[in-house]
Amino acid sequence: MHIKRVAVALMVLAGCRSWRFVTVLFSVRFVDWSGRKPFLRDFYRIKEGMTESQVDQIMSGYMKGYYGGPPASLREYKPQFDEQGRIITG
Numbered sequence: 001m002h003i004k005r006v007a008v009a010l011m012v013l014a015g016c017r018s019w020r021f022v023t024v025l026f027s028v029r030f031v032d033w034s035g036r037k038p039f040l041r042d043f044y045r046i047k048e049g050m051t052e053s054q055v056d057q058i059m060s061g062y063m064k065g066y067y068g069g070p071p072a073s074l075r076e077y078k079p080q081f082d083e084q085g086r087i088i089t090g
Contacts, residue, residue, distance in 0.1 A: 038061075039062065042058050042059055042061070042062075043059075045058050046058060046059075
């Protein structure tokens with residue numbers, strides 16, 4: 001309701017010539033430019049007391065069990081160095 005009043009006021013001030021600009025200006029807010037907005041929208045749908053299956057259903061479009069960092073195979077990698085401190089490559 002408030003957005004409509006602001007849009008109407010802007011159109012009146014602009015002489016109704018730039019109503020398309022005002023429409024685009026207010027539409028940009030609803031465009032998902034990256035994956036962050038949809039993720040946060042889903043994340044904030046999670047409420048206290050929900051079961052694990054309910055949360056899994058909401059967050060089904062995202063990776064599960066990945067907490068960052070390199071994969072396990074690379075975490076165990078220990079490079080070998082020569083006398084001058086350079087890494088020895090195979």
